[in-house]
Amino acid sequence: MKDKLYEYLLMLGDNSMILGHRLSELCGHGPSLETDIALTNISLDLFGQVRSYFQYAAELKGEATEDSIAFLRFDRDYRNVILVEQPNTDFAHVIGRQFLFDAFHLPLLEQLMKSNDEMIAAIAAKSIKESRYHLRFSSSWVKRLGDGTEESHNRMQEAINHLYPLVSELFRETETEKGMKELGIGADLELIKESFDEKVKTILSEATLEIPAVPSRQTNGKTGIHTEQMGFILAELQYMQRAYPNMQW
Amino acid sequence: MKIEDLEKKFQDRIDAGEKIEPKDWMPEKYRKTHIRQISQHAHSEIVGMLPEGNWVTRTPTLRRKVGLLAKVQDEAGHGLYLYSAAETLGISRDEMFRQLHTGKAKYSSIFNYPTMTWADIGTIGWLVDGAAIINQVMLTRTSFGPYARAMVRICKEESFHQRQGFEMILTLCNGTAIQKEMAQDALNRWWWPSLMMFGPRDEESPNTEQSVKWKIKRKTNDELRQQFIDITVEQAKVAGLTIPDPDLKWNEERGHHDFGAIDWSEFWRVVKGNGPLNKERLKARNDAWDNGEWVRDAAMAHSEKQAQKEELKKAV
Numbered sequence: 001m002k003d004k005l006y007e008y009l010l011m012l013g014d015n016s017m018i019l020g021h022r023l024s025e026l027c028g029h030g031p032s033l034e035t036d037i038a039l040t041n042i043s044l045d046l047f048g049q050v051r052s053y054f055q056y057a058a059e060l061k062g063e064a065t066e067d068s069i070a071f072l073r074f075d076r077d078y079r080n081v082i083l084v085e086q087p088n089t090d091f092a093h094v095i096g097r098q099f100l101f102d103a104f105h106l107p108l109l110e111q112l113m114k115s116n117d118e119m120i121a122a123i124a125a126k127s128i129k130e131s132r133y134h135l136r137f138s139s140s141w142v143k144r145l146g147d148g149t150e151e152s153h154n155r156m157q158e159a160i161n162h163l164y165p166l167v168s169e170l171f172r173e174t175e176t177e178k179g180m181k182e183l184g185i186g187a188d189l190e191l192i193k194e195s196f197d198e199k200v201k202t203i204l205s206e207a208t209l210e211i212p213a214v215p216s217r218q219t220n221g222k223t224g225i226h227t228e229q230m231g232f233i234l235a236e237l238q239y240m241q242r243a244y245p246n247m248q249w
Numbered sequence: 250m251k252i253e254d255l256e257k258k259f260q261d262r263i264d265a266g267e268k269i270e271p272k273d274w275m276p277e278k279y280r281k282t283h284i285r286q287i288s289q290h291a292h293s294e295i296v297g298m299l300p301e302g303n304w305v306t307r308t309p310t311l312r313r314k315v316g317l318l319a320k321v322q323d324e325a326g327h328g329l330y331l332y333s334a335a336e337t338l339g340i341s342r343d344e345m346f347r348q349l350h351t352g353k354a355k356y357s358s359i360f361n362y363p364t365m366t367w368a369d370i371g372t373i374g375w376l377v378d379g380a381a382i383i384n385q386v387m388l389t390r391t392s393f394g395p396y397a398r399a400m401v402r403i404c405k406e407e408s409f410h411q412r413q414g415f416e417m418i419l420t421l422c423n424g425t426a427i428q429k430e431m432a433q434d435a436l437n438r439w440w441w442p443s444l445m446m447f448g449p450r451d452e453e454s455p456n457t458e459q460s461v462k463w464k465i466k467r468k469t470n471d472e473l474r475q476q477f478i479d480i481t482v483e484q485a486k487v488a489g490l491t492i493p494d495p496d497l498k499w500n501e502e503r504g505h506h507d508f509g510a511i512d513w514s515e516f517w518r519v520v521k522g523n524g525p526l527n528k529e530r531l532k533a534r535n536d537a538w539d540n541g542e543w544v545r546d547a548a549m550a551h552s553e554k555q556a557q558k559e560e561l562k563k564a565v
């Protein structure tokens with residue numbers, strides 16, 4: 001049970017961490033000062049959540065710290081979904097990735113607030129306000145880009161076409177998620193999916209965008225099968241801990 | 250009223266410690282000087298995000314990640330307040346950006362140096378934010394209201410950045426030999442450029458007298474530089490680091506540290522655009538702007554459509 005809980009915390013933390021990392025790559029390079037600040041802010045919130053999850057995970061595991069968990073695992077041991085490791089191709093992809101994740105993350109946290117695990121419930125309760133703001137931000141930009149100019153509409157649609165086939169992974173239940181759900185610790189992905197589908201349908205239609213009729217992709221980030229991007233993300237993320245092991249910073 | 254009378258009344262208000270507000274009458278030169286200074290200050294905040302942003306993806310710990318992201322975000326916020334303060338004088342943000350992107354407007358030269366190691370991040374907080382505070386504290390009492398008020402808020406955050414940076418350096422100095430060496434190397438590279446942040450020597454700084462009258466300046470470049478050196482020397486001692494200046498020594502008579510000659514040819518080279526990374530910094534700003542154009546256009550188009558819908562609703 002402890003192992004499963006640990007694994008579950010990695011899933012929650014890794015999603016926030018890898019998405020936060022992608023957003024942090026944009027810091028100082030946004031299309032306007034306001035969006036730059038907002039995206040950095042979301043990244044900050046996500047890393048705050050990562051710290052909570054990993055501090056708890058370190059406690060469970062013993063002889064680990066939030067940093068050893070964040071920076072010293074091997075590639076196959078990261079548990080994030082493929083959606084969050086997608087690159088910052090353009091602002092439409094950044095917004096599309098954020099929106100699809102937020103539309104999943106908010107109902108996830110709503111359920112986790114009622115988790116039988118007090119720590120998870122507390123972290124979710126703290127994160128939910130942030131997540132609500134993230135979803136408001138990303139939804140408003142999906143609408144702005146979808147219903148803006150012809151160019152922005154096309155770019156936003158293209159981003160959704162690329163990203164949408166990756167969302168099915170969010171709802172494909174792993175053994176760990178099943179176990180946690182049955183213990184009343186983890187979320188029921190089917191319930192999240194209802195709320196996710198509803199939200200995506202509403203926002204995309206307001207944005208004059210279409211849900212692409214493309215098959216979902218077979219991705220398994222949650223069991224550690226990542227894209228070729230992941231190694232490069234980790235090379236940066238882990239650089240200091242790998243180059244200068246066992247030091248205080 | 251004659252222009253001379255207006256100018257006298259204006260100066261009397263400043264002398265009496267009153268704040269000048271955007272709608273008040275002001276001499277053209279006052280307006281122009283403030284637009285130039287405030288926008289350059291704003292540009293420095295924005296370009297300053299780049300050298301530190303260079304390390305956000307590689308921080309050694311999660312705690313440092315959060316600290317650095319928050320710091321860089323603060324700098325963006327400083328840029329925002331300052332652009333807003335300049336806008337009250339009748340220049341648009343787009344126009345200020347245009348001046349930055351074409352190289353017409355300047356920004357602090359210190360940001361044209363590279364951040365090569367993690368210790369550079371602590372050193373920037375310690376020295377660069379430290380020097381910025383010394384320059385800026387006097388601006389909290391400057392005569393132009395919006396600038397003074399922006400500075401109050403900014404100075405609080407800068408002093409937090411300075412403490413955070415120095416704490417990072419202390420951590421390195423209390424760490425392994427490799428870490429301490431990293432900190433010393435960073436100090437060696439950033440020390441002289443930090444001293445140059447206070448600008449040319451007083452003999453070569455023509456604007457000082459006018460600036461003092463308008464309370465943009467209360468102390469001269471050399472006075473501020475001396476103040477920075479005296480404070481920083483003590484901090485370096487605490488950290489156990491050596492300031493890379495063999496001529497640095499306490500002068501009992503002056504009550505200040507004497508220091509070696511600054512290489513002003515380097516200063517002018519960097520100011521004129523030929524520093525280590527001037528081209529790269531400008532390119533990064535230009536790229537962000539150019540790549541963001543379609544996004545800004547979309548936001549504009551969307552808000553126009555929304556406004557039209559509102560109009561229609563009202564008409565019905």
Ligand SMILES: [Fe+2]
Nearest residue numbers: 294323324327
């Ligand atoms: Fe600043």
Ligand SMILES: [Fe+2]
Nearest residue numbers: 324378407410
């Ligand atoms: Fe700062």
